Amino acid sequence: MEETHEKVGLEFPPEKTDKPIVTNLVKFNLTFNILKAYVSPGKTGYIILELAGTDANIKKGLDYLENEGIIVKIYTDSVIRYEEKCMHCGACTSVCPSGALTMNRDTWELEFNMDKCLLCGHCVRACPARAIKSFDDTIF
């Protein structure tokens, strides 16, 4: 079975933040990489995960989370680039730690590879044209 990767944002209601939930994803044969987490007991918690597994298992895992009362959002784009604002200067590529944002060395246009994005958000503040919106902004 082919393995896919999915970046998901999870919102934990305050009463759920003290229970072990994410760890149970391993029961669905999923591996997860925590990209970002803002969790403290008694408050709404947020975690961004990269899930890896088969499509069917990812679905099972996400169903489990929803049954536990977790709000799940799936991101198909981890940063949103406003094409009309982007001037292809390349400033964002200088701070991108994973090589998700790179310059095409023929056309010198900016290219974005979602699979490599770690959601660090450095590009958002580094963009002089303010043409990048972090997907953090869309959930937090």
Next chain:
Amino acid sequence: MSKTIQEINEKIKKGKAVVFTAEEAVAMAKEQGIPACAKKIDVVTAATFGAMCSSGAMLNFGHSDPPIRMSEITLNGVQAYGGLAAVDTYIGATQPGEEKGAEYGGAHVIEDLVAGKEIELCARSGGTDCYTAKEIRTKIKLSDLNQAYMFNPRNAYQNYSAATNTSNTTKKTYMGTLLPNMGNITYSTAGELSPLLKDPKLRTIGIGTKILLCGGEGFVVFEGTQAINNAAELENGDMHYAGYTLCVIGDLKGMKSAYLKAATFEGYGSSLYVGIGMPLPVIDEDFMADLAVSNAHLYTNIFDYSESKRQRKALKRVSYAELRSGLVEINGKTIRTAPLSSLYKARLIADELKEKILGGAFVMTEAVSKLPVRDSLKGLVTEGK
């Protein structure tokens, strides 16, 4: 072989001029050599699109009724200069907004003006016998203004230092965010497409040279501030050019939003990305040789921007080909490089100017006066520590 600008202009008017962008000219020179290029090509178009902090706009609002002698002026909450005649002002690109700071500064006002957006104008005055109004608040847009022209004291830097950071903390600079321990190198140039790197001896660019400024007609009006052109000859015979600059002017009303862009440099301030295109007439073979110099033979120095000194020590001299490759080595460490100016946009400008010349819509001007040679820069002596 030599050609005059008048001869070339005659060819342009007849639709017979041969025009190449500087990048195309570099490629052709590699294939066919300088003499063949000098013979064939009439005009080479050079261009740049980068952050140019010393930019701004002169505006005349016209008089209100009753009239006011504006002394404190804001445009969308960004202060403009109140020390000119009653309703004249200058708004500078790096002026931070009173509310939004660098997120909306002078550059953003200029960008919004060119985009045709409404801008809130507030002005105050102590009132005089002839200008009795003490306060006005109104909305203006570009078409409402009598004159609105960009007047940029320092643009089109010939050559600019690349930046890195040897300290162990992140530095937020006008050269972008510099990661600790030489985590990145940033540079700003159009390289072999850049106007002043193609005419380093200022043989054709002079006072009065007509250019494309932010997509509209503009002119070189003077040397730019901090202009310096003391080039150094390297051991291999290549030249390492200094940093000549140009003062340029152009009507805001003829500009295109695609060729200017307000910018925010985190922790530094606002700035304006300015697009400049320049036609360079191929007057002789010597000049063609300058026009044909490629990125592999154009150099800059990498400086440590964590060092807060006027005279920083260069870490390394690199060619623009090395910087463009994406990786540069310093002291055994391989460091990623990133551009800050947009070569993509610069190419669009060079292409657009080429098309205008081919279509007869842009003819060249003779310089009315030579630009001065500057072989040194003065520093500023301050009192005490």
